[in-house]
Amino acid sequence: xxxxxxxxxxFFVILAILQTASGHNCYHGWAPYKSHCYYLSTTEVTLxxxxxxxxxxxxxxxxxxxxxxxxxxxxxxxIRGYVHGVWLGYSDLLQENQFxxxxxxxxxxxxxxxxxxxxxxxxxxxxxxxxxxxxxWNDCYCTGKLNYVCKK
Numbered sequence: 001x002x003x004x005x006x007x008x009x010x011f012f013v014i015l016a017i018l019q020t021a022s023g024h025n026c027y028h029g030w031a032p033y034k035s036h037c038y039y040l041s042t043t044e045v046t047l048x049x050x051x052x053x054x055x056x057x058x059x060x061x062x063x064x065x066x067x068x069x070x071x072x073x074x075x076x077x078x079i080r081g082y083v084h085g086v087w088l089g090y091s092d093l094l095q096e097n098q099f100x101x102x103x104x105x106x107x108x109x110x111x112x113x114x115x116x117x118x119x120x121x122x123x124x125x126x127x128x129x130x131x132x133x134x135x136x137w138n139d140c141y142c143t144g145k146l147n148y149v150c151k152k
Contacts, residue, residue, distance in 0.1 A: 033069065039149065043147070045145055045148060049129050054148070058152065060152065062149040063101050082132055085133075087130075088129060091142075097118060121139075127141070127142040128140070
């Protein structure tokens with residue numbers, strides 16, 4: 001228990017430094033990282049609901065730019081107790097196995113697929129989620145329910 005207290009104390013010090021160093025003002029309830037603000041959901045929803053929520057907040061569904069950002073996000077997911085995973089703003093609905101950003105239909109510059117993924121199970125996995133179990137990406141059914149992150 002004492003080690004846990006030290007861990008969380010250290011985390012909050014680091015978080016405070018990151019918030020100050022980012023120089024970016026985010027709305028209450030949004031977490032700053034570098035030049036962006038992130039809204040991390042408290043509920044699991046379908047991809048459609050996640051996209052609507054982010055649109056209503058004038059933000060995009062999470063598109064991960066690099067490994068450092070993904071590692072910071074992994075810590076945020078763990079702190080919030082995410083169990084299943086998190087929607088990512090990518091899809092191959094336009095052309096099978098050609099994953100593009102949902103926000104502007106651009107090819108992915110960074111990928112972190114789990115081994116054997118994307119698999120397109122039953123020919124119906126066209127959306128992308130970050131898996132809490134493997135800490136990698138997986139193509140998945142768009143109708144499933146995951147947490148989501150809005151980014152602006």
